[in-house]
Amino acid sequence: MFRRTFWFTTGVAAGVWATTKVNRKLKQLTPENLAATAANKALETGQRLKDRAVGFALDVRDNMAQREAELEEALGIHENPELSPPRRLAALEHDRSNPQYIENTTYSYNRNEDH
Template sequence: MFRRTFWFTTGVAAGVWATTKVNRKLRQLTPESLAATAANKALETGQRLKDRAVGFALDVRDNMAQREDELQEALGIQDDALPAPRRLTAIEYTPSTDRTNPKYIESPMHSYNRNEDH
């Protein structure tokens, strides 16, 4: 009697375990879950690539400065004899006031309406 109870309980436990595993795997294979997993992997890969690119850019900048110092030393150029380094800045867009310029933007204060009487 105890053997039957033992094996019955063992079978029920194995069935519950197998059912749980199968249901978990089926949930992982739904389209929503696959899309979320793919999106997470893409974000992780993008972050890794960004980190590597930033590290590479910093290495290039350091090596560039080092090589520039080597060249200045080899050529005998002092730092005070060189012009200030150029800095790249964002160019602000200012609309043109010339109507013949293609970048001309009509001011909202002075609207141009052909139907107005002048």
């Protein structure tokens, strides 16, 4: 008798466990949940790509500044901060973390001035 009761209880517990698992999985596979999961994954992926792109842009800018400094030193050119080229000011204009940030300033650049 005890053996039958044990196996009956074990079967009921297994059935409840399996039913619970199946119901949870079915709720995960509803169209609403699938759409929400896909949207969350897309947002996470977009944020990761954005972080990598920003990091890459910062690395490029840092390396460009370092190379410009090397070239200026090699050519004996010393930059006068009062007469910075327009492209440097345009770059500073977009870098809000830079203390030299200039807001709402426009610069005209005539390509013929360099000739």
